[in-house]
Amino acid sequence: MTNQLTGAISVMDSKHSPMPGELAPSTHHRGPVAPLAERHGSWSRGAAWAAWAVAVCLTFAGCGQPEVEFGLNRLIVPPVNLVVQSREAQLVDQNRPAGEIAEELATLKETYLHNEQMLASALTAVFGTPDDPYAWPGLGLDIKKLRMAAGPTGVRGVTRGLYREHCVHCHGINGDGLGPTARFLNPYPRNFQLGVFKFTSTNQGRKPTTEDLERTLREGIPGTAMPSFRLQSPAEIEALVEYVKYLSMRGEVQNQLMTAIEAVGGPIDENQLAEELQVALDLVARSWNEAEDYIVVPAQRPPFRSEQERLASIARGKEIFLNAGKANCIGCHGPTGLGDGGQVDYDVWTKLQREQEARYPGLAQLWPLPVRPAEPRNLHQGIYRGGRRPVDLYRRIYAGIKGTPMPAQGQTLKPDEIWSVVDYVMSLPYEHEQASPAPPSVHRAGL
Amino acid sequence: MAVLLVCVTFPLIWVGGLVTTFKAGMAFPDWPTSGGYNMLAYPLDRWWHGPFDMFIEHGHRLLGMLVGVVTIIAALVFQFREQRRWVRWLAWGALLAVCLQGGIGGLRVILDHRRIAMIHGCVGPAYFAFTVALAVITSKRWREAAGVPASAAATRLRRLAAATAVVAYIQLVLGAVVRHVPEGAAVGEFQAAVMFHLIGAAALVVHAVCLVYKLMRNRELSAGMRLAAWGLMGVITLQVMLGAATWVSKYGYPRGLESLAAMHDQAFVAGGTWQAGLATAHMACGSLILAMSVMLAVRAARLLRPVGSGVATAQAASGGLLRQGLAEAAS
Numbered sequence: 019m020t021n022q023l024t025g026a027i028s029v030m031d032s033k034h035s036p037m038p039g040e041l042a043p044s045t046h047h048r049g050p051v052a053p054l055a056e057r058h059g060s061w062s063r064g065a066a067w068a069a070w071a072v073a074v075c076l077t078f079a080g081c082g083q084p085e086v087e088f089g090l091n092r093l094i095v096p097p098v099n100l101v102v103q104s105r106e107a108q109l110v111d112q113n114r115p116a117g118e119i120a121e122e123l124a125t126l127k128e129t130y131l132h133n134e135q136m137l138a139s140a141l142t143a144v145f146g147t148p149d150d151p152y153a154w155p156g157l158g159l160d161i162k163k164l165r166m167a168a169g170p171t172g173v174r175g176v177t178r179g180l181y182r183e184h185c186v187h188c189h190g191i192n193g194d195g196l197g198p199t200a201r202f203l204n205p206y207p208r209n210f211q212l213g214v215f216k217f218t219s220t221n222q223g224r225k226p227t228t229e230d231l232e233r234t235l236r237e238g239i240p241g242t243a244m245p246s247f248r249l250q251s252p253a254e255i256e257a258l259v260e261y262v263k264y265l266s267m268r269g270e271v272q273n274q275l276m277t278a279i280e281a282v283g284g285p286i287d288e289n290q291l292a293e294e295l296q297v298a299l300d301l302v303a304r305s306w307n308e309a310e311d312y313i314v315v316p317a318q319r320p321p322f323r324s325e326q327e328r329l330a331s332i333a334r335g336k337e338i339f340l341n342a343g344k345a346n347c348i349g350c351h352g353p354t355g356l357g358d359g360g361q362v363d364y365d366v367w368t369k370l371q372r373e374q375e376a377r378y379p380g381l382a383q384l385w386p387l388p389v390r391p392a393e394p395r396n397l398h399q400g401i402y403r404g405g406r407r408p409v410d411l412y413r414r415i416y417a418g419i420k421g422t423p424m425p426a427q428g429q430t431l432k433p434d435e436i437w438s439v440v441d442y443v444m445s446l447p448y449e450h451e452q453a454s455p456a457p458p459s460v461h462r463a464g465l
Numbered sequence: 466m467a468v469l470l471v472c473v474t475f476p477l478i479w480v481g482g483l484v485t486t487f488k489a490g491m492a493f494p495d496w497p498t499s500g501g502y503n504m505l506a507y508p509l510d511r512w513w514h515g516p517f518d519m520f521i522e523h524g525h526r527l528l529g530m531l532v533g534v535v536t537i538i539a540a541l542v543f544q545f546r547e548q549r550r551w552v553r554w555l556a557w558g559a560l561l562a563v564c565l566q567g568g569i570g571g572l573r574v575i576l577d578h579r580r581i582a583m584i585h586g587c588v589g590p591a592y593f594a595f596t597v598a599l600a601v602i603t604s605k606r607w608r609e610a611a612g613v614p615a616s617a618a619a620t621r622l623r624r625l626a627a628a629t630a631v632v633a634y635i636q637l638v639l640g641a642v643v644r645h646v647p648e649g650a651a652v653g654e655f656q657a658a659v660m661f662h663l664i665g666a667a668a669l670v671v672h673a674v675c676l677v678y679k680l681m682r683n684r685e686l687s688a689g690m691r692l693a694a695w696g697l698m699g700v701i702t703l704q705v706m707l708g709a710a711t712w713v714s715k716y717g718y719p720r721g722l723e724s725l726a727a728m729h730d731q732a733f734v735a736g737g738t739w740q741a742g743l744a745t746a747h748m749a750c751g752s753l754i755l756a757m758s759v760m761l762a763v764r765a766a767r768l769l770r771p772v773g774s775g776v777a778t779a780q781a782a783s784g785g786l787l788r789q790g791l792a793e794a795a796s
Binding site: 186249393 | 488491646647648649650651652653655656659715716717718719723724727729730731732735736740
């Protein structure tokens with residue numbers, strides 16, 4: 019298998035990936051603008067019109083669909099100039115001689131570009147391109163579904179381009195959450211490349227199941243820009259889910275390889291890379307394939323027998339909610355659940371950004387999305403992004419919200435305590451109406 | 466005849482907007498045929514019961530054809546019944562424009578390119594505004610308009626009306642740029658397009674408010690003009706609300722306004738009634754603003770045109786729409 023990968027990497031070519039926000043080289047022909055200097059006389063006017071027409075034709079002639087390519091994630095693989103600048107600052111701080119610094123930086127640049135090229139080639143070898151995706155067999159991805167979701171839109175006769183039709187404007191062609199609209203959205207669109215998904219039915223640190231992703235697509239995420247795609251056919255949703263997994267796996271393999279390359283410390287050769295690639299693919303494939311084994315199954319509980327019992331559960335949930343020494347919900351959500359706990363924290367995507375921006379100071383100017391702290395939910399709004407069923411809330415409390423400061427309480431709280439917190443949280447939007455009325459779904463505490 | 470042309474063109478603008486909203490532009494890969502059929506011979510059953518994108522796109526083509534036919538009839542009618550030579554030329558110009566627009570629509574299909582779709586989407590409203598101008602020019606009121614003695618105030622008002630129409634069109638083009646930002650565009654490109662669209666909106670509101678204010682001050686101007694000016698303000702207000710709603714339905718609430726999300730606890734449905742309806746209405750309302758501002762500009766150009774003082778006084782005294790006191794009132 020490793021030999022196959024070595025061969026695959028060696029035949030692939032790669033190209034420089036622009037920074038997010040940096041324009042890719044245009045494929046359009048730019049015809050010279052005809053000067054309309056000669057304004058007198060019919061001949062010169064005619065010539066000017068003809069030149070203008072030619073310029074327009076040339077513009078359109080070059081307007082074929084530009085070739086779309088995957089790029090490297092510049093948070094994980096920063097541009098070479100930033101890496102060199104960062105190293106240069108370190109060497110200057112160490113008072114190294116100028117000649118020595120120049121020599122080391124030249125070597126670093128050469129090595130980094132070589133490794134970057136190797137990394138891009140390896141990714142193309144095992145994942146293909148946005149127009150022609152490929153999935154290494156061990157990953158368990160369905161290539162037919164991937165082809166439905168990949169490629170350009172508007173191809174008649176076959177279903178293609180679903181991702182570009184529905185998702186790319188926000189999530190970007192790489193699935194890095196850097197689509198054209200990303201900066202305006204709150205929260206930012208998900209960056210799939212870290213392989214972390216907030217709303218899953220699985221345990222802490224585990225991947226989402228296919229059903230989790232399908233549910234997110236079908237229901238959307240209320241209170242965010244993520245719409246519901248319930249008008250799409252089940253086959254189309256399945257294809258999109260498969261493609262999201264594909265982009266996520268590609269991102270994770272990229273991250274693993276970059277870590278391995280950094281550990282090597284010098285130019286990586288094909289055999290080393292192939293070995294590391296195999297390790298990365300196995301690791302990523304296993305983590306996705308075993309997700310179904312880690313579904314959180316909430317403890318069953320009987321429906322409330324009386325109103326007093328329900329109110330008692332809510333009161334108990336409130337007590338746990340306010341207990342800073344136990345669940346410490348108030349640390350972020352505040353004593354009233356308004357999300358005003360005052361604790362400032364960041365999700366994993368932003369933490370990575372902050373770390374890399376600290377490591378490579380120029381990155382902050384190039385990265386298109388400003389840092390935003392994680393915002394604890396205002397629980398009085400009645401908006402439950404990960405689903406409004408009691409079981410969804412149970413899982414949010416039990417396993418936390420992946421990638422965010424919302425911690426898993428499965429080891430801290432007993433199942434019946436978690437159910438009480440669920441009851442309390444679901445009663446909060448109705449708190450102002452009566453003392454503590456029954457929200458419609460709380461009585462149906464069944465799953 | 467020109468009014469009929471306006472009436473058939475406006476629905477075409479809506480349906481064209483739906484085509485873009487539902488990404489149905491490439492429902493048929495061929496043009497001028499539809500799925501291999503002559504456009505007029507496409508089976509009715511297949512049209513009505515086929516996929517929605519084909520339904521919309523074929524409807525758009527048929528409606529476009531209807532507009533073309535009405536334009537031909539209008540050109541012929543004007544050719545034989547219109548006294549003014551330049552108006553006859555305008556009518557033939559409308560025919561040329563509708564042919565050009567159809568051709569661009571065809572190119573969009575044949576070349577399958579987003580930028581041509583954007584151009585098609587920008588030429589359509591311009592054609593609609595052109596038909597409105599034609600309707601104004603061929604109206605009875607146009608012939609009765611007397612003009613005014615040359616004055617700086619009248620000139621300023623004419624220019625302001627014309628500038629409002631130009632700003633309305635620029636704003637419409639900026640909206641089309643936002644709507645057609647390429648899939649692979651950088652974050653900055655979309656941001657720039659949105660910013661320019663917002664600046665355009667502000668510029669249009671300022672122009673419209675100034676125009677309405679000036680027109681209202683000229684009480685001697687026809688009631689129709691004042692009504693149209695208020696109508697323009699009303700449609701612009703509606704358009705701002707539609708723009709905000711379109712944004713929220715597609716991109717959610719901006720930072721600082723998240724609490725408004727509590728108004729609906731479900732996610733918007735991609736391509737659903739709200740999302741598609743709001744985006745299409747916003748687009749069509751933009752065309753309406755352009756048409757209304759062009760109508761005001763054309764009428765202002767006619768009513769406030771400078772004429773020889775003796776003639777103007779005589780016409781004004783004999784019942785022209787603009788009273789002689791306009792110049793003083795405007796100043």
